[in-house]
Amino acid sequence: MLSSDLLSCGIDRWYPDLRRLTIRSVLVPLPSDFAAYLVADGVVLPGGDDEAGASPAGEEADDESADGSATLALPASFEAVRRAIDDGIERLGGAVFVKLNWSAPRDAAWVLGGSLKCTSSEDVLLLLQSSDRAAHDLTEARRMCEDAAAAGEGGAGVDAAGEPHGFVLALRKWCELQxxxxxxxxxxxxxxxxxxxxxxxxxxxxxxxxxxxxxxxxxxxxxxxxxxxxxxxxxxxxxxxxxxxxxxxxxxxxxxxxxxxxxxxxxxxxxxxxxxxxxxxLVAEGHIAPSASIYNGWPQELQQLGQQDLESLIQTAQKAAKSADS
Structure with missing residues (x-):
């Protein structure tokens, strides 16, 4: 796969020409400092419980917070992007489904109670910061391309024609799809x-x-x-x-x-x-399987357990529960 193949499938490339065929959307450009904020360790949403761990927009973060943990500076573009997200949600009727250039944060639905329905910028940012799929778009997507990998590129850059390209957040009108x-x-x-x-x-x-x-x-x-x-x-x-x-x-x-x-x-x-x-x-009768989404949100240690280790852990938990009841 070449970079041109990947880029042409980005919603920022195809939506303007195909908007009459698809779901109504608002595209919000993401500055590079905002993209870096989304993939930084930790989840920081101003006004939430983690606000004490964040520095004001545009200011440098201290190396450590009072409790010894690393702090995270909000990007200078934070308020402008957040306003654009809230404005876009309002334009689309008050609820949206979100995705980046290529991927949606489906793996992070657990942080919103199992839904991908966002009604505020806080919902959107929480989903994106909790998603491995979103992080892959922002840091690894272009490494899959033969020409980008050879040049050592990963995220935003220039396309084959020398035109700059970056990241976008697509707000898509919420629809109850069957x-x-x-x-x-x-x-x-x-x-x-x-x-x-x-x-x-x-x-x-x-x-x-x-x-x-x-x-x-x-x-x-x-x-x-x-x-x-x-x-x-x-x-x-x-x-x-x-x-x-x-x-x-x-x-x-x-x-x-x-x-x-x-x-x-x-x-x-x-x-x-x-x-x-x-x-x-089509899926034949009797061939259904449990959805992979049931594993999203599990601690990484549990996801890495083999079947025998997982069964052993369950048995140990059951024994502990029986002992507690006796």
């Missing part, structure tokens, strides 16, 4: 739809089987409205109750993008093979 109507589609080098699958890979939706051919036809027709660059791309779509298709997001045709119900080897083979009708893959 998981059964979300799909992920894979487009090959010839611009043809190779395959599609339901977006929620952890659930079986019985009604989708009867609609398979119909939904696939809707997705094929919609795919022809998307721009030709990049030639190979992954796009997420939502089909509403009136059979109107809405673009949700774009992602690189690359192994860094989750193939969901496919394997990347399958998709590459389909792209290399002669043209064949696309398929819409």
């Amino acid at each position: 998981p059964s109507r979300e799909f992920r589609c894979f487009r090959g080098a010839g611009g043809r739809l190779l395959a599609a699958c339901q977006r929620d890979r952890f659930s079986h939706f019985p009604e989708l089987g009867a609609r398979r051919s119909h939904d696939l036809g809707l997705l094929e027709a919609f795919g022809r409205e998307l721009p030709s660059a990049p030639a190979r791309v992954v796009w997420d779509a939502y089909v509403d109750r009136n059979d109107k298709v809405h673009l949700v997001d774009l992602a690189p045709f690359h192994e860094s993008t989750d193939p969901l119900l496919f394997e990347w080897e399958e998709l590459v083979a389909l792209d290399d093979a002669a043209a064949s009708p696309p398929q819409l893959r």
